[in-house]
Amino acid sequence: MNPIDTRVKSEYKAKRLPRIMLSDRIKEYVVEAVLSGELKPGDRLVESELARQLGVSQAPVREALRDLVLLGFLVSEPYKGTSVRSFTYEELWETYTVRAALESLAARLAASQLTDAAKEELQTILDEMMEAARQRDMDRIVQLDNKFHETIIKNSGNRTLYQLWKTLQYGTWSIVTYRKTTYEPVYLAARHKELLEALKSGDPEKASHVMQRHIEDMGKPPSRVELENNHSWRMNG
Amino acid sequence: MNPIDTRVKSEYKAKRLPRIMLSDRIKEYVVEAVLSGELKPGDRLVESELARQLGVSQAPVREALRDLVLLGFLVSEPYKGTSVRSFTYEELWETYTVRAALESLAARLAASQLTDAAKEELQTILDEMMEAARQRDMDRIVQLDNKFHETIIKNSGNRTLYQLWKTLQYGTWSIVTYRKTTYEPVYLAARHKELLEALKSGDPEKASHVMQRHIEDMGKPPSRVELENNHSWRMNG
DNA sequence: TAAGATTGGATTATCGATAATCGTTTATTG
DNA sequence: CAATAAACGATTATCGATAATCCAATCTTA
Structure with missing residues (x-):
């Protein structure tokens, strides 16, 4: 809404970092x-x-x-x-399928090399998620959910994977709203706890499998009607 | 090298299609x-x-x-x-890992819904690959290899997957040269035959598994030295 | 002389203006 | 009247020029 302030260097005369275009x-x-x-x-x-x-x-x-x-x-x-962009129902589902593949790979890779620091970070996010669930703060939950998954991908140690995952995330912003209205907050948090434990177990196959199921479950669509009500469905068809 | 000819409409006065930018x-x-x-x-x-x-x-x-x-x-x-862009050895390997995940998903999806037409198309590509292998035409083999894989992805019916896969391909052009110097042409063709049979079997898990192995094997790096000789290694590091 | 400031050339990022194209509306014509 | 053609307004794609930034070379100055 507001015009972008284009004054950049006047504040400090080249702040050494702000090559912000x-x-x-x-x-x-x-x-x-x-x-x-x-x-x-x-x-x-x-x-x-x-x-x-x-x-x-x-x-x-x-x-x-x-x-x-x-x-x-x-x-x-x-x-x-x-x-x-507007997403068709099918595109949303497709995205979940691909995400499941990418993130289960990430879980497999991360499981065998998760540092203590990373475990702690994930645990912290999970704790906050629990708290947000108690308070029924859905925005916060969605935000933490995203952070949780991003942390796992990053800890896969595969930067190409992370890069690709991010572009996929960009393409699915609408899911945020979608999922928000779909699941019980406490249930959501519980599912992430299960996930973290699988990762902590250090068993790549187990972690991979739990993640696969996790994503696909989250992506299971409610009735098409509900989706349509929450979104401008194919407005630009 | 040659200047781009910018005359577009003079030929036909708006050829109805060429919104070529x-x-x-x-x-x-x-x-x-x-x-x-x-x-x-x-x-x-x-x-x-x-x-x-x-x-x-x-x-x-x-x-x-x-x-x-x-x-x-x-x-x-x-x-x-x-x-x-120049790729590090690690980035090339990362790409193979991700490709394996994406393509094994594609194989899983495609296996259970492969049309006869698609089977025939893949068979044709494979035949041509065999022929190219006999003639040791490596450029042609690489080209057909790519076409083979692309056909499978397309037949997964997941356009999001196809989209993501394509961007990954863009990012790995250097692998072409890399792989070209690495494998025996006849061996390459044989591996694709195995793959096609798994797909034809209609067993999603089998197809997925064979594909996973296929890609990872192809990505198994030769000695770092050989790779360095074939490429300008980290020229812009 | 060596660390830091300054200048200058090269290149990118941004600007304001023009050309090309689209979609629609209006005119034409059979 | 229906179908096609011409004209218009809006927007994108491209252009040529300028401002901002980088990098290397030169110049201070202690």
Whole structure:
């Protein structure tokens, strides 16, 4: 909403770090707008309009949008325009299937090399999740859930895997809302406890298997009707 | 090398299809230059220079380079520049690990729903591969190998999986050369035959398992020395 | 002389303006 | 009146030019 403050160096005269490009900040802005619900699936993103709103030129806006298209966050057609991606029911399910494969691989790799520090980190996240569950703070739970999984992937030691996983996450922001309305918070937390124990056991196959089941269960769709009610379904079909 | 011919509409006055953007053509050009060896890992790609060579402005060149960076084909640093990505030994191995996970999932999915047409297509590719092996045409083998795997992924029916797999392929062009020098052509073809039979059996678990082993075996690195000789190793470290 | 400041050339990031294309609306014509 | 063609407004794709940043070389200065 607010124009981006383009003054960067005036504060310190080259703060030595802030090679922050406008396009990156614009990306963040757009992502935030989508995640907050300000922009809905199918909503159009006009380059010149965005540029005007943010007080920048068309170029960095265009770059930001292109990046987000590549990440599966937006969709675009040549000479026509860019809009917020909307997911079909099938695409959501597909994503869960792929995530299950990637994360069970991550669990397999992580199980045999999990440091004490990592175990502790996961335990902390889990504890916080339990607490959030008691307070029925769904936003917090979803956030912690994501952090939990990300921590596991990172501890797989496979950076290519992490990279790929992240792009997949970008492409599935809508699942957040989706899952939020679906599961009991305490149940969610309990499932993660099971997962952590499998990891701690150090048995790669066990960890892999539990993770596989974990993701697929979480992805099991409620009735199509419920999904449709929570989302702008195929608005840009 | 040659300037891109920007005349598009003069030929037919809007040929109804060719919404071909310059940036796409530039992408192809750069990819081709890298695959052909004209550009080597670590080589710098200067926007204005490329623009001049191709007879276009900086904007579409910049977009092309950004896209290829997102695809893992190039690397860039803000305000510094873009260059051809070079892979560490570890990154190559990581890629194989992830590919194994993705493709074994694809095999699992494809096994239970493989159409007769698909079986035939795979068989045809395999036959051609056998023939190419007899003629020791390594370029052709690598090409067919890729086609074989791509066909399987497509027949998994999971478009998200296919999408993700493709970006991974982009990021691993160097493996082509790498593998080419590594395996016996006839052996390669034989391994694919085994794979196809597992798929034809219709047993998802078997197909998945054979695929997993297939990829990991193919990825088993020869001595580090050999790899270093075939590539510009960490030229841009 | 060596550490730090400064300058200059090269390149990227951003800008403002123009050309190309799209979708729709309006005109044409049989 | 229906179907096609022409014109328009909106938006994207591309351009040429400028500002910001990097890097290396030169210049201080203690």
